[in-house]
Amino acid sequence: MAEALSQSSKMRLGRLAIYACLVIVAVLYLMPLWVMVTTSLKPLDEIYGGSFIGLPKVVTLDAWRAAWSQACIGTECTGLKPYFVNSLLMVIPAVALSTGIGAINGYILTKWKFPGANFVFGLMLFGCFLPYQAILIPMARTLGLLGLAGSIPGLVAVHVSYGICFTTLFFRNYFVSLPDELTKAAMVDGAGFFRIFWSVILPTSIPIIVVSCIWQFTQIWNDFLFGVSFTSGSSSPITVALNNIVNVTTGRKQYNVDMAAAMIAAIPTLVVYIVAGRYFVRGLTAGAVKG
């Protein structure tokens, strides 16, 4: 009896240790976000006065206002607003196009297999793991030749080109698990290629459509390399503008504005993550866990 008791108290101690570990790590992980938010709400003097980790004594939205509409990017002091709009104009068509194309590719590569379909899939799959440095120079030249250099449509084209590799992977792995008999039944019912896609396959794929949209949204919104390589000045996406704000070296460094700007750039993807985190995780693990 006494032994059983000590056994159970030992168990409880173990549980406590596990929880303690998990909570400490969680606090460490939340710390940067905490610092970003609190810093962005503090007046600059308070920051230089040495307040780093604590709550703001005076809460002000000045830094947010400055980051949104006044901060200088290069010589233009417009704040992040136009760049935020740029990113939206880029991300919406790019996500829609790459998801749509990926869906139909995945449908073909699983339900209308032709000789060499697996090879086609393999070609696209490698595109997911391409280090983009390897295509930067030719892409810059090609965009120039097409008259798309430095433009939002140009960036959309780039993101769609490489995004379809991921979206095709998502949809293919999802459609593989749908029974082939479903397409066969629809064929016997008289439905053709597009009819089956619209009426039978697509209505069943809402979850993977969400995964694909979220993944593409996060990737494209967060992209920096393509933005900094293929755009300049007023056509830049928000990540490039943020980096410019932060790397301003003249004058007294406005850390609160930097943090507010970083928050503005982070909010869209954070919101998506909070609203649809489950689907976000599925997108992350799609490349790793076998479908």
Next chain:
Amino acid sequence: MSTLEIDRVRKAYGHLEVLKEVSISIGTGDFLVLLGPSGCGKSTLLNMIAGLETITGGEIRIAGKAVNDLSPKDRDIAMVFQSYALYPTMTVRQNIEFGMKIRKVAQADRGRAVKTASDLLQITHLLDRKPSQLSGGQRQRVAMGRAIVREPKLFLFDEPLSNLDAKLRVDMRTEIKRLHARLGTTIVYVTHDQIEAMTLATRVAVMKDGVVQQLDEPQAVYDRPANVYVARFVGSPAMNIVPAVLEAEGATVTAVIDIANRPPARIAGITLSPEAVRRYAGKKVLVGIRPENFSIASGDIPPSLTIDFDVVEPTGPDTLAVFQLGGVEVTARLPPKQAHAGQEAALSVDTSKTVLFDIDTETRID
């Protein structure tokens, strides 16, 4: 008229030949069962009839018309799949209506067809549910409803019962048989379950390795299997196949089978053609005896063999008794309580049901 003729049909994937010159022909109202183990080509053949797989060689004719180049929708067929293949996002009603919508059937006619089919299958109360809310048996009925409203020349069933549990399988089997009696449509039905074949079919085609081993009525397949493969595949427990030596006695033959530590068994009075008697006298053959064709020897009939029972398995209606005969394990189906493990018994054999096979080609000797 809805006949089906499969005329020297071949299917090959590259060099891999999965169907080798298959010819089957059935008449209006026939219920053809394609029976065989997985990989025998039966599902491929069904898909070729449906138009879901291309035909490498030969011709398939439905109601006398070659359909090789027709797409599934133009072949006037309907199909029920193993996984039912119900469209998961549509209600039962939408599932049943889908094909009719594509064929642009007027709404009133669609409603009427759905009503008739759902009454027939007793699924009227399920029409507004989604497939995920249905039990296996209900899904099965919906899949059949979807096929029925097409009023096809030909129904195709691809292992429709294999996803159901044992009890439901028996019920749905009866249901399908009733449906066939009621609609009188020609049916092609694929299964690996020989009981389904026996109970449902008017014609059975037993297949193996892309070749039809035997095409006949179910009882004929059971009583007179074309070869050892068919004999073993149809019937449960399987037909006992025992090596023996034939002795000619006038117009009939006697099969002599060795038994360890006992005098050999003598199964006398097996009828063969005079030609076969001449050819096989004194030769080794294989004897096929169904378990139920053994019986405990009684007064008038002299016993054919005396053995010791090894294992005894009561099943309720009868008892399966296992013993050694001719160096192989043999099962007899006997009335309950007549056999006990370790018991010595004298058995007789119904020679009119005994079949003989050539030991090399394994085909039946007539």
Next chain:
Amino acid sequence: MSASTRMSSRLAAWLPRLVVAPSLLVVIVAVYLFILWTGLISVTSSKFVPTYDFVGLEQYVRLWATPRWHTAVANLFIFSALFLALSTGLGLLMAILLDQNIRAEGALRAIYLYPMALSFIVTGTAWKWIMNPGLGIQRVVNDLGWTDFRFDWITNPDMAIYTVVVAGVWQSSGFAMAIFLAGLRGIDNSVIKAAQIEGATLPLIYRQIIIPMLRPAMLSVIVLLSYIAIKSFDLVLALTNGGPGTATELPSTFMFSATFRRNQMGVGAASAVMMLMTVAAIIIPYLYSELREKNDG
């Protein structure tokens, strides 16, 4: 009639290929043709714009004679090794702890994973501020009384690369955790029960049975994190901008600055080819084994 049905059925057979063809064309051009193009530029004397005069492997020789590239390669090794080891270790530990029927599992998992939703630029900006010696962590600890405490890695050329490791691990270890957790959830519980009945303790069960069973997840984590490490670009740019000096240069930042800032397109292309070859050496065997196993199963 029969001829037209045949025509339409032939069209139907080609339709899927026709529909997938544009995507395939885009991928062939944007991935494979562009790789070849980069390879071509790497054997020319291109500077500000591509010039197509063959100079052999001159640019590669020049690349490997550049001290800055040596720094970049050395940094890549340090960064990758530490980033992989820490992210994998931390990810595995958190996954195992989270798998113990934890009450607030959903919330904790969300906290560990949220950095993955952020841009590396945001991460870099945040950590640059946190590790700022004058106002960040060092100042906080100093103000608490430990006035000798120094945490000035970000301005110290010898230590700056480790700040990239810290920020990278913070961002990506949740990703490793997610994959490990999925792997753990895929393990049949009866294996653990069987081992418990045989008297094995929990740590032993994990060491001897469960972690070995996570091998496929481990492989995925290592491959995907290596890929992230090799292409890390934004993080370094935002956090240290390659500095102080060239102390945190990585191949990815080297390629970018050579090509777009220093007018050495040929050298930049050569460095891109080196990066591509490194990634391919890791990824192609991985994809090959993943696809082959899939086909077997």
